[in-house]
Amino acid sequence: MGEKKKKIIKTIKIDADKCNGCRACEVACSAFHATPKYSSNNPARSRIRVIHEPLKDMFVPVYAGEYTAAECMGRDKYVLDGKEYDECALCRASCPSRDLFKEPDSGLPLKCDMCESDPTLTEPLCVQWCITDALVYEEREEEVEEEEEQEDLEIGLEALADKYGMEKLIETVARLSVAKKE
Amino acid sequence: MEIDLSRGSIERVPTNPKDTALYLGGLGTNAKLLWDRVPPEAEPFSPDNLLIFSTGLLGGTPATGANRTIVSTFSPQTLLMAYSMMGGFFAPELKYAGYDKVIIRGNSPELVYLWINDDKVEIRDASHLQGKGALEAAEMIRRELKEPKAQVCAIGLAGENRVYYASIEHSRSSASRGGIGAVMGAKKLKAVAVRGKKDINVARPEEFMTLCNEVLNYIQHRAKNPIKGVPPILAGIGSPQEMAIHDEEWHTTSFAWGNARHRRKGFWTKETAEVWKKTQEKAVERLISCYNCPMKCGAVVSYPALGISKYMMKCYSKLTYVMGAMADDLDFGFRIAGLAQEYGVDGYTAPQVMAFAVELYEDGILTDQDLPGFPSGNEERFFWLLEKIVRREGIGDILANGTYWAARQIGKGAEAYDRNTIKKHEQIPIKLGMLNPIYFLMYSTGEKMNITQIEGQMPQVPFATREEREEFVKDWIQVPDEKFKEFFLNWELRGENAFPHYPPPETACDLVEWQETMHYIDDILGICAGLSSFPIKPPYHIHNLPKFISAATGMDFDKDRLWNTARRIRNLLRAVNARRGLRRSDEKPPEDHWKKRFPDLEKKLLDTYYRFKGWNSEGIPTKETLDGLDLAYVAEDLLKRGILSEDETAAAEEAAEEAKQN
Structure with missing residues (x-):
């Protein structure tokens, strides 16, 4: 158990009623996370996706959350205001059951990191680019149990281990490191 | 990418970087391909004609509103080059799939998508989509491909039946x-569906994003600072905000109703305003946008009480049918526009052709024999x-050819009712009092043939006082x-500095060149006119657009090079049309x-404009002009065909001499 610690909680308030479905958030997100920064954009790599079904009046930005190795036992369907959302549409997980929130070429999971960077942004880029104010950034202070954050590298490795098996992963890393030394 | 529908072949061809340097993309490279x-x-209907779906040079980049698809081909109606643009989500998706353009040649023996x-890339059977509505077909395709994220553009029944003003529909555009x-x-070809998951790169990322942020900031600035002294519909940016604004005094009282004939100056009363406001509020479910753009120029229209299924509407089609039919109710506009979209007809031309038919019937040129069972309202x-019309049934077969051709097919004096076409193409119905020299030139010479895609940037009438x-x-x-x-400072409502003699022809040419050049640039880059060439004080303009191009491509562009590039493309388009007989x-x-x-003034205006452009007295670019724009190959072809002659330059100079003496 970690100690109690003050922590800034970063929140994006999503006002789906204000969303006009333009997907600028997807553009901004994928550009910010490109290497080098802003050198490319590709909504398929974005860590935010807009559920965009204009004729069903569905306009909901959803952020990529935790990677999960296993799919849920069942599937969620939400009906809100008489509108039935697709299976698992509102779920944030990068999950084996679907393509969403995965790098299109490697299949590695994507997760919103609130645009953590150095220098830090005043607010995540998707929020800055959403001038219709469907996305609004808020910070508040909370006392939380301290916990090690899982780093990007670890999340990626874990996903690879799940996909190919730990043994194969270790073998490959070993082989690669030998090859690099040579 | 090249598709030959006659042979069923698909070929990936890299974009030629030399063409990119000279013609950039979008309309520019389309015109080069057609030439x-x-x-x-x-x-136009032969297999030799090309149908090109193109992204713009900046399409799919983070540049706000760079989402236009530029479709170019030859028009069955005007027989000249047709180019129309649509917003929405199609062009960026195509670019994410890795293509600048889809070039379609040949005619398929069976309906395909x-x-x-x-x-x-696949050419797939579309026989089960025959007769389906454009948006209905798009939805069926997404479902059968199990690709809800695919972007689709499609034709409806009107396109299948080759109605001369059939549209290509996509989402809200x-x-x-x-x-x-x-x-x-x-x-x-019933439809094109596309899904792309690749990257779009820019050459100088930080610089490019800074420019994008400036544009976003300016959009916010303009949202807070509407232009004073112009009608509400022109005060903001974006397409005219027809879906958000219900005050239609300006359109309903200044534009012509019916077959471009009647002004209804007293139409907009307090009562009408109230009823129309209510209708609009009931009908509009949500304001929506195109890809990567914060503006909300379109709307989801949902009006269960009218028994229409939901659809997406853009801008002005809310009024075109209402005014064409001399209807008093906005309801009617919302009802018919949805159906017309599924059939896929042009929201400008279709209501005018219908109004033309109604007038012919009322004046006895078309009779009950031509229109069996014609209703009374x-x-x-x-x-x-x-x-x-969309089925080409009975009289519909003639009316499907548009006002110009229909009038000549019907005869019996019907030609006189073709009162609102230029180059065989229906115009926005505006009938005004005093000749406007700027608009005279834009209407006469615009290759785009639609005034809203030629005009822009300036208030349309002078402000009353010097202070304003x-x-x-x-x-x-x-x-x-x-x-x-x-x-602008000297431009007055009345007196010497008013229409028709002010602005003088030379100034009018400058003003026309500015306005149309900005549209050319948008259509090359794939940027929406609503953020750029159309509104007053837009976020994109001649001073920041070259920077966008430089940062995106790494080619060094400044104002002069961009202006010159637009001139090159403007002249190429003119040559394309001159070669097809435009005079x-x-x-x-x-x-x-x-x-x-x-x-006399009109003749002088046209002479001055042609000279200003470096064209001969028939409006054809001279060899000298073409050579100076790296279009020597165009001059050579025009000379070989006898469309230009060697002494053409002399003719232009002669006219200049004559003008000096006058």
Whole structure:
């Protein structure tokens, strides 16, 4: 158990009623996370996706959350205001059951990191680019149990281990490191 | 990417970097392809005609509003080059799939659709989609491909039946002018579906993003600072905010109703305003946008009480049917526009053709024999005509060719009712009093043939007082040159500095060149006119657009190089059309466009404009002009065909000499 610690909680308030479905958030997100920064954009790599079904009046930005190795036992369907959302549409997980929130070429999971960077942004880029104010950034202070954050590298490795098996992963890393030394 | 529908072949061809340097993309490279590949004798419906779906140079980059699809081909109606643009989500998706353009040649023997999924491209059977509505077909395709994220553009029944003003529909947008949907129908191509998951790169990322942020900031600035002294519909940016604003006094009282005939100056009363406001609020479920754009120029229309299924509407089609039918109710507009979209017809031309038919019937030129079972109310008549036209049934077969051709097929004096076409193409119905020299030139010479896609940037009428004008020019950063401010400051409602003799022809040419050049640039880059060439004080302008190009491509562009590139493309388009027979005699607005006309002044305006452009007295670019724009190959072809002669330059100089003496 970690100690109690003050922590800034970063929140994006999503006002789906204000969303006009333009997907600028997807553009901004994928550009910010490109290497080098802003050198490319590709909504398929974005860590935010807009559920965009204009004729069903569905306009909901959803952020990529935790990677999960296993799919849920069942599937969620939400009906809100008489509108039935697709299976698992509102779920944030990068999950084996679907393509969403995965790098299109490697299949590695994507997760919103609130645009953590150095220098830090005043607010995540998707929020800055959403001038219709469907996305609004808020910070508040909370006392939380301290916990090690899982780093990007670890999340990626874990996903690879799940996909190919730990043994194969270790073998490959070993082989690669030998090859690099040579 | 090249698709030959006659042979069923698919070929990936890299974009030629030399062409990119000279013509950039979008409209520019489309025009080059049409010049190079389609012989001027080719009929629009023949397999030789190309149908090009193009992204713009900046398409799919983070540049706000760079989402336009530029569709180019030859028009069955005008027989000249047709190019129409649509917003929405199609072009960026195509670019994410890795393509700048889809070039379609040949005609398929059976109805097909194209499925582009990154590198995988298929020509698929579409027989089960025959007769389906454009948006209905799009939904069916997404479902059968199990690709809810695929972007689709499709034709409806009108396109399949080669109606000369059939549109290509996509989501909330359509490419509708010039009958390009009919060309798609002739190619038996029901739809194009695309899904892309690749990166779009820019050359100088930090610089590019800084420019994007400046544009976003300016959009917010303009949202807080509407232009004073113009009608509400013109005060903001974006397309005219038809879905958000219900005050339609300006359109309903200044534009002509019916067959471009009647002004209803007293139409907009307090009562009408209230009823229309209610209707609109009931009908509009949500304001929506195109890809990567914060504006909300479109709307989801949902009006269960009217028994119509939901659809998405853009801008002005809310009024075109209402005014064409002389209807008093906005309800009617919402009812018929949804159906017309599924059938896929141009929201400008279709209601005018219907109004033309109604007038012919009322004046006895068309009879009950021609129109068996024609209803008595105008609204019902429009629905009746729409059904006939999209099926080419009975009189619909003639009306499907548009006002110009229909009038000549019907005969019996019907020609006189063709009162609102230029170059065989229906115009926005505006009939005004005093000749406007700027608009005279834009209407006459615009290759785009749709005034909203030629005009822009300036208030359409002068401000009443000097103080208001001074206030206006203070933050007018968009002007290419200070002389435009001078013009505006001196421009008066009455007296010497008013229409028709002010602005003088030379200034009018400058003003026209500025306005149309900005549209050319947008269509090359794939940027929406609503953020750029159309509104007053837009976020994109001649001073920041070259920077966008430089940062995106790494080519060094400045204002002069961009202006010159737009000139090159403008002249290439003119040459494409000249080679297909466009001449001076075609370049005139409808006779009754203004009540007060000035033939001598109009001649002088056209002469001055041609000279200003480096064109001969027939409006064809001279060899010297073409050579100076790296278009020597165009000059050579025009000379070989006898369209230009060697002494052409001399003719232009002669005219200049003559003008000096006058």
